[in-house]
Amino acid sequence: xxxxxxxxxxxxxxxxxxxxxxxxxxxxxxxxxxxxxxxxxxxxxxxxxxxxxxxxxxxxxxxxxxxxxxxxxxxxxxxxxxxxxxxxxxxxxxxxxxxxxxxxxxxxxxxxxxxxxxxxxxxxxxxxxxxxxxxxxxxxxxxxxxxxxxxxxxxxxxxxxxxxxxxxxxxxxxxxxxxxxxxxxxxxxxxxxxxxxxxxxxxxxxxxxxxxxxxxxxxxxxxxxxxxxxxxxxxxxxxxxxxxxxxxxxxxxxxxxxxxxxxxxxxxxxxxxxxxxxxxxxxxxxxxxxxxxxxxxxxxxxxxxxxxxxxxxxxxxxxxxxxxxxxxxxxxxxxxxxxxxxxxxxxxxxxxxxxxxxxxxxxxxxx
Numbered sequence: 001x002x003x004x005x006x007x008x009x010x011x012x013x014x015x016x017x018x019x020x021x022x023x024x025x026x027x028x029x030x031x032x033x034x035x036x037x038x039x040x041x042x043x044x045x046x047x048x049x050x051x052x053x054x055x056x057x058x059x060x061x062x063x064x065x066x067x068x069x070x071x072x073x074x075x076x077x078x079x080x081x082x083x084x085x086x087x088x089x090x091x092x093x094x095x096x097x098x099x100x101x102x103x104x105x106x107x108x109x110x111x112x113x114x115x116x117x118x119x120x121x122x123x124x125x126x127x128x129x130x131x132x133x134x135x136x137x138x139x140x141x142x143x144x145x146x147x148x149x150x151x152x153x154x155x156x157x158x159x160x161x162x163x164x165x166x167x168x169x170x171x172x173x174x175x176x177x178x179x180x181x182x183x184x185x186x187x188x189x190x191x192x193x194x195x196x197x198x199x200x201x202x203x204x205x206x207x208x209x210x211x212x213x214x215x216x217x218x219x220x221x222x223x224x225x226x227x228x229x230x231x232x233x234x235x236x237x238x239x240x241x242x243x244x245x246x247x248x249x250x251x252x253x254x255x256x257x258x259x260x261x262x263x264x265x266x267x268x269x270x271x272x273x274x275x276x277x278x279x280x281x282x283x284x285x286x287x288x289x290x291x292x293x294x295x296x297x298x299x300x301x302x303x304x305x306x307x308x309x310x311x312x313x314x315x316x317x318x319x320x321x322x323x324x325x326x327x328x329x330x331x332x333x334x335x336x337x338x339x340x341x342x343x344x345x346x347x348x349x350x351x352x353x354x355x356x357x358x359x360x361x362x363x364x365x366x367x
Contacts, residue, residue: 001076001095001120004046007039008078008122012091027056030080030091044068045078045093053080062140070148075116077150081124083137092124099153099193104243109201112147115193117154131155132196143211149200156192157185159263160255163367167262171361173300177258179251190248191255198234198252205233207320208331216328221339221352224278225316231260232282232313239306261286261299265355266362272352277343280355284342285312294357 011033016026031053040046048064056062065079075096081089096116118125135147168181180191203210203226210217210226217226238244238253265279272280286292291308293300302308319334344353361367 003039004043005093005120005122007037008091008093011037012123015091024057027053040078043076043078044073045076049078049080056139060140061142061144062138065138066135066144066147070146072148075119077133080139081137082139082141083134086124086127086130086137088127089124089130089137092122094121094125095119096150096152099189101193101197102245102248105194105197108241108243109198109237111197111200111204112145112149113197113200114148114150115153115196116150117189118152125152128155128159131159151192151196153189153192153196156196157188160188160192160259161185163267164258164263166365166367167266167361168258170365171262171297171299172258173295173298176299176301177254179247180254180258183251187251188255191252194238194248194252195231195234195256195259198237198256199230202230202233206317207323213323213328216332217335219336220274221277221343221345222332222335224274224276224281225335225339227275228260228278228282229313229316231256232309235309236306236313261292265358266365266367272354276354277339277352279358280344280352281339281342282312283355283358288342 011030014033015030031050034040034046034050034053037046041050045065045068048068049062051064052062062079068074069077075098076093077096078093080091083089095118096114097119099115099117101115124130131152133150133152135143135149165181168177180188183191206229208216217223235253235256238249238256241249260279261282262279264275265283267276283292286305286308287294289308289311291302291305293302315338316335319331319338322331322334344355345351346353
């Protein structure tokens with residue numbers, strides 16, 4: 001694949017600014033360049049993308065490209081991408097290896113999630129923020145129910161080792177995460193894989209699932225609340241589904257909690273993104289309801305934390321159940337009110353402020 005990646009990089013370097021993604025003439029020129037490459041014409045993923053590009057118009061699905069990916073004809077993804085939150089993605093390619101999973105987990109909490117490690121990539125996938133690839137990230141902007149969703153577990157591992165381990169050591173009461181603290185890379189990979197499977201499964205559950213209610217939840221605070229809803233749901237599955245292997249389930253619970261409570265809380269500083277807002281919400285709710293406490297500057301997990309997490313999820317579910325009798329706007333406002341109750345919303349700037357505790361931690365640790 002070295003020759004393939006080099007060829008793509010050469011073509012990518014000739015492309016104009018991102019506006020070309022909607023320029024029919026420029027897309028035809030890209031098709032000509034790809035078609036004149038023996039290397040890319042002989043690549044099955046390249047052939048599939050070229051077939052789509054030759055007939056592409058805005059709003060048309062990349063049928064051959066998506067079929068190549070969804071049918072897993074090989075472990076190669078090659079396409080033209082257009083995602084505002086992944087600005088480095090453009091004309092890019094990667095190869096991957098799939099990771100093992102627990103059979104019961106995959107069947108009981110089924111979704112189109114693909115936890116993988118990247119084995120080779122072009123420039124766009126080097127970007128630290130590109131930890132996943134969604135069907136709508138392709139130039140067609142379309143996701144269908146059978147489209148695979150990729151999570152790059154090697155990147156989850158890297159950021160856990162870089163940031164979350166340090167935070168666990170520095171701000172948690174000793175012994176808070178006995179299975180994750182100091183765990184092997186293989187253990188963290190497994191916990192990450194469990195997380196993303198449960199995450200995608202729960203997005204599609206409840207009274208206001210995604211993508212059905214995506215438009216109602218796309219504003220920053222509600223996007224954060226949705227992320228929190230699905231991750232708390234995943235944590236409770238790990239704690240309560242006794243058919244799951246206990247050690248692996250407990251490790252996944254610890255991993256999700258550590259990432260959601262700690263890492264996202266500092267990575268969004270100084271201007272909180274939706275994940276940082278979610279972490280702020282979780283921290284304040286748990287502290288206010290006895291799930292966690294601060295002792296000498298360290299976070300202590302209370303034995304009743306699982307019950308508080310259950311109460312938290314129940315409150316969100318109660319609000320969302322109102323969608324069966326009330327309008328989307330009314331339920332959306334109730335969700336916003338719930339979020340703002342446990343976060344620091346600045347009405348003047350119309351944005352959220354960080355918890356001073358995590359701002360101090362970020363500054364002190366340099367993470």
